[in-house]
Amino acid sequence: AQSVTQLDSQVPVFEEAPVELRCNYSSSVSVYLFWYVQYPNQGLQLLLKYLSGSTLVKGINGFEAEFNKSQTSFHLRKPSVHISDTAEYFCAVRDSWGKLQFGAGTQVVVTP
């Protein structure tokens, strides 16, 4: 069975500093991996996805993630955050039945 572990529940970061959100997955089949962002009182917005091919995936708003099969990780990074990046971030894996398994989420708090 597939599962997702987000290693940090909360990440405080200063504006213009880099941020990395860690995600590890377990899967016995080919993986499709996703990062979503959720702003207060909103749904989930797709940041990026890995389906196949290049292990470095670029997404919206300057985010990127690297798929590492040997370490079963899919960490999300941004080189310089803005106040507007304050939100909750979810890593997800598509399981063999076609449904998404989500991690518990990482709350990013950006301060000036």
Add this chain to the structure above:
Amino acid sequence: KAGVTQTPRYLIKTRGQQVTLSCSPISGHRSVSWYQQTPGQGLQFLFEYFSETQRNKGNFPGRFSGRQFSNSRSEMNVSTLELGDSALYLCASSSETGASYGYTFGSGTRLTVV
């Protein structure tokens, strides 16, 4: 193109009542999934419909049900509401072909049971 539309955005119901939530997927998407989000349990899969057939089901009691219409719009119903059903209910429509594969979520319906 238009995104995923969920109605209503907010709902307050009394214990024991039933509720119906609606989701209109992106045009051309035939798969609609429903998720429940709560602070304690996080995001949990409810069920998925594809071409009017339930394709997947999560571990929720039978009080939670859904259906999909021929135009791919989906509804979920919760009967005999309990306080613990208070949650954000999210709907996602998905494209299952090629590079466009992915799940697009609506803004959700916030259900409060009092």
